[in-house]
Amino acid sequence: MRFVENPVGKKIAMSVTGFLLLAFLFIHLIGNSTIYLGPDGINTYAKGLHSLPPVVWTFRIVMLIIFALHIYFGIKVTLENRQAKPNGYAISKNINSTLSSRTMIWTGLIVLAFVVYHLLHFTLQVTQPHFITSKNLDYLGRPDVFKMIVLSFQRIGITLIYAIGLLSLMLHLTHGIQSLMQTVGLNNERFMPKFRLFGLIIAVFLLVAYLSIPTVVLTGVLKA
Amino acid sequence: MDLNLYVWRQKDKDSQGRLEQYKAYDISPDMSFLEMLDVVNERLIKEGKEPIAFDHDCREGICGMCSQVINGVPHGPQEKTTVCQLHMRHFKDGDTIYIEPWRARAFPVIKDLIVDRSALDRIIQAGGYISVHTGGVPDGNAILISKKDADTAMDAAQCIGCGACVAACPNGSAMLFTAAKVSHLASLPQGRVEAAKRVCMMTEQMLKEGFGNCSNHYECEAACPKGIKVSFIAKLNREFIKAQF
């Protein structure tokens, strides 16, 4: 049997892709946080990033594949699991499972939708035709990413979409991180509670860190 | 005490089942849950009705035959206790109790509360053993096993094969059952020789039988009457990764 068809193999595929996506979240966060340095920070970063198209595109394609695999296995596993449990109980009780663990597929799909929106919003910039960065350059002639972000998050609707996406992500990671430790076999009785806590801390940290940007914009701390 | 029961009744494998209501009267708190059902059944028989079919045998919590989901929890509300060892002192007069069979695609209902668990046997048949012939083995003390390893093996080997883990799992996965056997044998030097093949064969059989995948809800651990830990699933995962190299 092929590795990816084995019940454990599938889970390991989920875990490894999940781990890489988690790693990407940190890289992306470092990039994002340049916004706190003002327009010079994030605009320099954006320009630098886009000055190396082969690197950017390779990275994007790899990420796309990882993301697609994670989604593919996630959906496949969920469908198989539903099939394996066609009928529920008249009374159902959950003892050890959590809201986070039971909603993985839904939080995952919300995150997917959010990522699509996020790409349309900031990368392809089709949701806001009135502000295209390639046409709005800053004083040094760089695409004014800073202004784009600030103008966006000043709108409560957009911030709300981001908040929902990020909250789903947090919920997804709360289970996802400790689950991946278990699946790759790093867990044991002693580490189990530590991994749970660790997963929760990282999930909350990422939520706070990512959400801080729309929050500071919306509250007017960061202005264009 | 008197109780209000809702019990799953299903004539046979192909019939449609449903919950039916029964009353249990004069139940003593010293009765076991199955003795309570005995009382109900004796009355049903005398009334000319068909008694409730349920699996049970040793009634001392070790054979793994009894299998009922009580109020949504396999083996009922008491931790680390099989249905046969659950006593009525954990219920109150007037309680309503839902009794359902194990539910999973791999466990088709045969009748009422009885399900077919032969899929678990086939998982063991696929590799849950050490391939030793009778005779021609070394002295028992020729294989030294640290107390820690022997204890770990015993912790895992306690599994009674009742299938509560599958019944509790939202995905109908038999991962805890499989992990217990894999871990038991992989913890012992005698079992290492076949460890790689064993974990692959057993997990593949699990898939073939129609069990779901583990997504680490850990409901199995809560339902296990022997308190088998999900850390053994992590061990199975480790064994599976090792087996790839």
Next chain:
Amino acid sequence: MILDGKIPSGPINEKWDRHRQNLKLVNPANKRKYTIIVVGTGLAGASAAASLAELGYNVEAFCYQDSARRAHSIAAQGGINAAKNYPNDGDSIYRLFYDTVKGGDFRAREANVYRLAQVSVNIIDQCVAQGVPFARDYAGYLDNRSFGGAQLSRTFYARGQTGQQLLLGAYQALSRQVYLGKIRMHPRTEMLDLVIVDGEAKGIVVRDLVTGEISAYSGDAVCLCTGGYGNVFYLSTNAMGCNVTATYRAYKKGAFFANPCFTQIHPTCIPVSGEHQSKLTLMSESLRNDGRVWVPLKKGDTRHPNDIPEEERDYYLERKYPSFGNLAPRDISSRAAKEVCDEGRGVGPGGYGVYLDFADAIKRLGEDVIRQRYGNLFEMYERITGEDAYKVPMRIYPAVHYTMGGLWVDYNLESNIRGLFVLGEANFSDHGANRLGASALMQGLADGYFVIPYTIADYLAQTKPAAVKVDHPEFKKSMEDVQARIKRLLSIKGKKTVNDFHRELGKVMWEYVGMARSKEGLNIALKRIPEIREEFWQNVIVPGSGNELNQELEKAGRVADFLEFAELMAIDALHREESCGGHFRVEHQMPDGEAKRDDENFCYVAAWQYKGDDKAPELHKEPLVFENVKLAIRSYK
């Protein structure tokens, strides 16, 4: 008829080796032409099925449970004996042999017991190789504990679940052969008749417990590994499904039933709590290693046990049997408990209970050590009684636990019917009139792993493979009989349930054929049993049909057989005018109340032959010859 046990000649320590030399062999290419039917998948059945399949025979294995792993061997807690002498405390094969013969009150066949002691060491090795997680010490060596009836530590254990672990070892070996296609496993299938063709056992008739279908299986030999008949008492520590049907059906087809009155009452069970009780739960005898058994000195002392001062307690086992104390053998401990309760000094509801107290052990060793040793037993006790035995002494009372009697077999484990082999508790066994703790597991596995693979070949070598097929008229006849009986049970449609009758039978058996038996009582039993049986066939109600899963019908068939078998037990108990081991006749006791054996007149195996429903069974004797031990009064003082 004087029965011949076919005991090989020569010095006892060479008998088995010599015998194996003389047994015929089946060559490997021919083995696959033979089919062996194995009924029951407990320690004896699973180990036999696996070992025979490994040798190349085709095996058809049957069990009534939904999986081979659930046979009642699984419930044995304490351990398994073996003469390994690992602790260097003076054990030897001879000593294990001697302890077993003495423990059985000199009513076992010497040569069988010696062989059992010899192969006991192989069993441990085999089980370790299979991955049975026996307890280990810190250096990684196998650990031993002591057990009732022995003055040394020769018991190997896997926490409190030794039977479970040994059975899983055998079940796994069996599963491997199922995977390899050498064993066809038939779970949820109950044997209802034995088929004999030209005087040889050639098949069985079974009922598929799911579909109700009656079918026949033919084979070249039949191994019955169907356990004991303790459930004739209704309440026992046996599983609910344990029954006498397979062996009783064989008896009705001509197999001799040996020593049916030898039943063992286990001293450490949880007392009965009420009429609703469906079974009794045993607490491992290993508890007696650290627990002290006592009752109040005064009659009817209703004080809380912790309020009864030391000087007002009677540690009666320590008092009566100073050298063995709380570790006195099972029959002796059980009877001592009954005695003190009959004196009115019993404790707990109904006054049928004695204390098993761990306070001293907890003081000496600390609660943690006790928890480590017996934690699961204490938990089990609390689950059932709702009491915490770390704080309050446990209450225990004897309960029927094991039956030493069974189908008569010779040294080859073959019954008087050619081709019918009987293994484990189902045979009349190596335990004589009483079985020592941790010896049942040893016997089941010895028979299955190390005896039957040799002895069955000797029979098969003399038969033509697959000579009889299921189309033989004997099979048809047997199937018709089985169907007619089922039809009859279903057609009665009376007023009382199967359980009502079983409970009634149990009360008679416990009262008159239980721990202490008298001529008068046995005669009452012999009057009552046929009455109950008669009413059963007039007034039992079995709902449903025969063509479906019908648990009441299963029970009805088993209880119907118990109702006949019970009479045989009482007849045997009445005929044995002596007290020995588990069989205690009040007429035959020493002045101090100890059992009084009669070696002059009863040093034999009583094997009963069925002569017809309305006729008394015929007694055949196999004299027991003791060449290696001196018949002595079995003293544990």
